[in-house]
Amino acid sequence: MDIKKVVIIGSGTMGSGIAAHLCNANVPVTLLDLKTEISEKARDRIYKSRPPLLIDKSKIENIKVGNINDNFDVVREADWIVEAVVERIDIKHNIYEKIFKNRKDGAIVSSNTSSIPIKVLSEKLTNEEKKDFCITHFFNPVRYMGLLEIVKNENNDLNKINSLKNFCEEELGKGAIVCNDTPGFLGNRIGVYAMQVAMTEAFKMKLSIEEADAVFGRPMGVPKTGVFGLYDLIGIDLMADVLKSFIKELPENDPFQPVAKNIPLINKLIENGYTGRKGKGGFYRMNKENNQKILEAINLDSGEYSPSKKIDLKIEITDINNLISRKDKYGDYAWSVISKIIKYASSLVPGITDKFNDIDEAMRLGFNWAMGPFEMLKEIGVKNFFERVDEFEGNKFLEDLSKSKNENFYGERQLYTNIETLGKIRPQALKLEKNKSAITHRFKDFNIVEFTTKANALDYDSMDALKAATDKPLIIMNESMQFSAGVNLTYTMNFVDNRDLKSVEKFIKYFQDTCKELKYSKYPVVSAPSGLTLGGGFEVLVQSNFVASHTNIVIGLVETIVGLIPAGGGCKEMLWRWSQTDEAKKDPDYAPLKVFDIIGYAKTATSPVEAEPLKYLKPEDKKIMNRNSLFSASKKLLDENKNFIPPAQCKFKLSGKPLKEKMVKILEKLYNEKVILDHGMVVGIELANVLSGGDTTLDKTISEDEFFKLELDAFMRLIENKKTQERIKHTLATGKPLVN
Ligand code: NAI
Secondary structure, three states: OOOOOEEEEOOOHHHHHHHHHHHHOOOOEEEEEOOHHHHHHHHHHHHHOOOOOOOOHHHHHHEEEEEOOOOHHHHHHOOEEEEOOOOOHHHHHHHHHHHHHHOOOOOEEEEOOOOOOHHHHOOOOOHHHHOOEEEEEEOOOOOOOOEEEEEOOOOOOHHHHHHHHHHHHHOOOOEEEEEOOOOOOOHHHHHHHHHHHHHHHHHHOOOOHHHHHHHOOHHHOOOOOOOHHHHHHHOHHHHHHHHHHHHHHOOOOOOHHHHHOOOHHHHHHHHOOOOEOOOOEOOEEEEEEOOEEEEEEEOOOOOOEEEOOOOOOOOOOOOHHHHHOOOOHHHHHHHHHHHHHHHHHHHOOOOOOOOHHHHHHHHHHHHOOOOOHHHHHHHHOHHHHHHHOOOOOOOHHHHHHHHHOOOOOOOOOOOOOOOOOHHHHHHHOOEEEEOOOEEEEEOOOOEEEEEOOHHHOEOHHHHHHHHHHHHOOEEEOOOOOOOEOOEOHHHHHHHHHOOOHHHHHHHHHHHHHHHHHHHHOOOOEEEOOOEEEEOHHHHHHHOOOEEEEEOOEEEEOOHHHHOOOOOOOHHHHHHHHHHOOHHHHHOOOHHHHHHHHHHHOOOEEOOHHHHHHHOOOOOOOEEEOOHHHHHHHHHHHHHHOOOOOOOOOOEEOOOOHHHHHHHHHHHHHHHHOOOOOHHHHHHHHHHHHHHOOOOOOOOOOEEHHHHHHHHHHHHHHHHOOHHHHHHHHHHHHHOOOOOO
């Protein structure tokens, strides 16, 4: 089955997201809605979406639009028709009738429903029609959420379902899990249950919403929006509808029922327009007082808002055992929530799936959890879990496990896909080396380094791990949300606060030496990024020999925002790349001025397509839709480069003073226009000094080590500057830039 043309009916949140993603995969797609204006508006929304739904905005015209009355003919040519209209069965039934009258023989018809069972959706179809009908449940935002649940019916031709699955994996890059027709399928059944437990336990145990979100967040391996933040993001009214549907579809004795019950505070919020971020606010709201925005949080008892308090549990990364063994209310809450989630998820095996593994995958891909409930159980340890858990009668999975006491019950991961993923090959490593910032997996012919810190921020230990792993071909990758958000600024600022600038210098020097090792050691090094690849993270990538990049990346050198300049080889490598252009061969100032512009403005790209014109990525770098394929693409690069020869060292000829003057002129103009302020000027001049080659002239050659020295000196002067320190502290505290 070839899918060459797709029609999507319903151009709301999901229809437009799916259309954009098909466009990302270069599949011709038409969006139909009640009126053409609605689909046109949808196309507009796609274009302006942030984070962008399109990998390449210039392709927006590839999404055709129309309405279901005048343009329904397009359905005749489609190989796949996706219905994504409002969640109303009468409307959906009418649309199916029309589609099946018009579709070409054998074309697949699917619904994006999140709550209507397939048996209800397909009740008016003939058996022949049912053969080609299924549910394809995408998650929002479609480009960024990895999960796609495919729900089949008993009449389906399994070969066809499989080829649809393959198409969605290979072309759309989704983790496609085929599941049964049970309420909420896999992801929402467990994910929404988990949210409800986290919420109801917070009420019961009298935690504030900030406290609950601090626990049911990063330390648990859940995105930092936690539960109340996530409620606001999804929409409190939408969640209420989702719960109604679970209450209707699930048996009365399902443990989901008690946690799905109406909560008076929530009704009140919805009635008053507090539907979350799209409304006046929700559990959190932004209040403006005296022209200042203040984030406020609701009190679950009184319903009153007061300024939100930051809760610091002092657990920066996912650490379930640390969390549940705390002897305070946070530990009690964490255990109560986690144990209930594990009990519920395991009670559904084999009822909703006989592969418990798929539940974990659905939680990782559909809710961005670091690990699913069964992985949590593995992490806690079977013995520990059963020592603490209360009754679990009738839960066959737990009853069996409590008897077998098998600590190695888990087996393989990612069973739903045939792709050789990082998760699948990890257990085959011959040796593991761990330090506090990275794990190295040593295989016979190659190594893999995974960073393991918060946002994979880099420190001395991260570099140590990389350096030690260059004794073989090396792949740098991980499964967490970010490849690396850059150098660990907290770590760096601790030295500064202790007036230990020598240690900062030692660290940056080590960073540079390590990157040199990555580039010039005798074995090839591949970086395989996904998510944030910023600052120091980008410097690691840009000095690797090969790149296999996920299409969902945010990449760039952003150091100037915090009053620094890239000093791990970022300036050097960007200058080298731009020096290879024809323009640079004609004009010695061309490349430095380009790089001055890119780094000075801290430009970032949100996809490989945007990254290439900036030369953050090269045309030959691999661009990969399916994140699961990053490992096999990286391994292939290593296999193809068995006779790897390290590149020659870079050398620069730069104009020095006259070039620096040109750059300063640009800065002065920006300063006069108030685009930059005093410290912006200072940072800009340091950058100009580096990129113009410092005290040099065109007839001299600057070696790579000399260039590294220029970067290091500028960095040290800046980090000693109080105004840079203010910028860093502000960004660490608020996540926002400080313009000073
Ligand atoms: P939406 O309300 O944003 O969009 C629905 C669109 O359908 C609107 O543009 C509306 O004009 C159009 N429409 C209504 N009747 C129509 C008809 N007869 N013919 C053509 N178009 C018609 O809804 P949303 O959120 O995009 O949801 C669509 C489907 O996806 C629903 O089944 C929902 O359950 C499901 N879903 C929603 C998710 C979400 O996060 N919003 C996530 C996963 C699934």
